[in-house]
Amino acid sequence: METNNPAVRPPKPSNYLALAIITTILCCQVTGIVSIIYAARVNELYERGEYAEAERASKNAKIWGLVGIGLFVVIMVVYLAIFGFAIFAEASNGDFNF
Amino acid sequence: MLALLALLLFFKVNPEGNTFFPKCPLHQHTGIYCSGCGSQRAIHDLLNGQLTEAASHNALLPLALLALFQHYSLKGMGLLRHPKTDKLRLWAENQKSWLTHRYAPLVILVLALGFMLLRNLPFESLEFLRP
Numbered sequence: 001m002e003t004n005n006p007a008v009r010p011p012k013p014s015n016y017l018a019l020a021i022i023t024t025i026l027c028c029q030v031t032g033i034v035s036i037i038y039a040a041r042v043n044e045l046y047e048r049g050e051y052a053e054a055e056r057a058s059k060n061a062k063i064w065g066l067v068g069i070g071l072f073v074v075i076m077v078v079y080l081a082i083f084g085f086a087i088f089a090e091a092s093n094g095d096f097n098f
Numbered sequence: 099m100l101a102l103l104a105l106l107l108f109f110k111v112n113p114e115g116n117t118f119f120p121k122c123p124l125h126q127h128t129g130i131y132c133s134g135c136g137s138q139r140a141i142h143d144l145l146n147g148q149l150t151e152a153a154s155h156n157a158l159l160p161l162a163l164l165a166l167f168q169h170y171s172l173k174g175m176g177l178l179r180h181p182k183t184d185k186l187r188l189w190a191e192n193q194k195s196w197l198t199h200r201y202a203p204l205v206i207l208v209l210a211l212g213f214m215l216l217r218n219l220p221f222e223s224l225e226f227l228r229p
Contacts, residue, residue: 017198017202018166018169018170018197020206021162021165021166021206024134024162024210025134025137025159025162029134032210033207033210033211036203036207037207040207042203043200043201043203075120076120079120
């Protein structure tokens with residue numbers, strides 16, 4: 001049974017806030033924001049003593065954060081596949097100001 | 099390895115005026131600046147030690163990186179398992195990462211969304227927030 005008695009509080013589930021921030025910066029503002037919202041829910045639910053709900057919010061925060069990272073990887077792969085040759089051509093022309 | 103290469107690329111090449119850096123699709127299609135706009139330029143500036151330049155391209159990015167740095171360095175120190183580093187580990191374990199604060203997610207949410215809103219308001223005085 002869930003209880004508000006602090007003596008039997010389970011450990012607080014991670015809210016994956018760092019992951020959410022990385023996702024937001026890397027590419028995926030939308031999934032990052034969703035992940036941050038779930039992170040806020042984790043804290044809120046845990047403080048209210050709804051531990052099972054907090055656990056679920058934690059899972060969602062993680063999923064949305066990882067979706068963002070996954071999207072970033074996919075976008076990078078597609079981008080490199082399309083523009084990779086152009087980049088190398090530019091590099092071999094010496095257009096990079098190295 | 100890839101991350102190091104990417105850092106080197108961002109250090110050497112200024113995304114400004116280079117065509118091959120990926121552009122934000124949202125901005126290209128709608129003209130809206132999200133709160134991540136300008137972060138590639140800002141990373142380039144930071145790697146070259148130009149903090150004010152970085153902040154002018156994306157004011158939130160240095161803050162976000164600072165928070166992430168604090169979070170992960172505390173975490174990293176907490177993983178140390180050598181007796182010689184015990185003092186450092188114990189110190190790190192007693193420090194609180196800003197990101198674990200109860201209202202951290204809310205503050206970050208408000209910052210990110212507020213920043214995005216302000217960058218897109220059509221007032222000239224807000225020009226300094228745009229990338």
